[in-house]
Amino acid sequence: MVKPEKPVPLLINGEELAVLSVRLRCELDSRGTWLAVEASTFELGAKLDRTPVIRFDYVRKSHTSPSAHVQMHAHRGALTHLLSQANHKKPHDISALHIPLGGARFRPCLEDVIQFLIDDCGFDAAKGWSEVLNAGREKWRRTQAKAVARDYPAEATETLRGLGYTVTEPSGGHPKTPDKALYLW
Numbered sequence: 001m002v003k004p005e006k007p008v009p010l011l012i013n014g015e016e017l018a019v020l021s022v023r024l025r026c027e028l029d030s031r032g033t034w035l036a037v038e039a040s041t042f043e044l045g046a047k048l049d050r051t052p053v054i055r056f057d058y059v060r061k062s063h064t065s066p067s068a069h070v071q072m073h074a075h076r077g078a079l080t081h082l083l084s085q086a087n088h089k090k091p092h093d094i095s096a097l098h099i100p101l102g103g104a105r106f107r108p109c110l111e112d113v114i115q116f117l118i119d120d121c122g123f124d125a126a127k128g129w130s131e132v133l134n135a136g137r138e139k140w141r142r143t144q145a146k147a148v149a150r151d152y153p154a155e156a157t158e159t160l161r162g163l164g165y166t167v168t169e170p171s172g173g174h175p176k177t178p179d180k181a182l183y184l185w
Helices: 076-085 108-118 127-151 153-162 181-182
Strands: 008-014 013-029 035-046 051-059 066-070
Touching: 013 066, 013 108, 035 108, 035 127, 051 076, 051 181, 127 153
Parallel strands: none
Antiparallel strands: 008 013, 013 035, 035 051, 051 066
8 A cells, every 4th residue: 555645743732743644545346337445544643652553444355354443553652642642531541532433334434533533532623624524424425325335236226115216127137246245354
């Protein structure tokens, strides 16, 4: 995966104490029609000791770990230092963090990670950040909903009919649901 040119600095009370690195690799989806994320990493790194603290990883074709997962690299020192600088209510209790997992249906998007860093960890935010994140999160989730419908056309058809829509199946029937959608860890 290509490293970003420059990680995004994260400030607490105006002081840069951490960075957010974002890495994405894309490919065409299984039908060769849409751009799909092959792998992504959102990584919080501590500036003090230049170590990763937490990573949100997605690997589309993973066989050795869950395709979407969170990895904690933090030992109490690096993470609790950041939390205490941000005046977190419980800086020495890592279990007090609420790590987002993408809402009710989807893996975390970049906006989820950024909101976690602001709301739960206490990093500084620019005015109007919430509206910008909500717009990006909405776009992400609507795109993911379309991808789910493409992977599960029979179920999407059944659900839409249950809501009163008229849906006509293709002449050859529904395409087969990809095995990865059903079985990938």
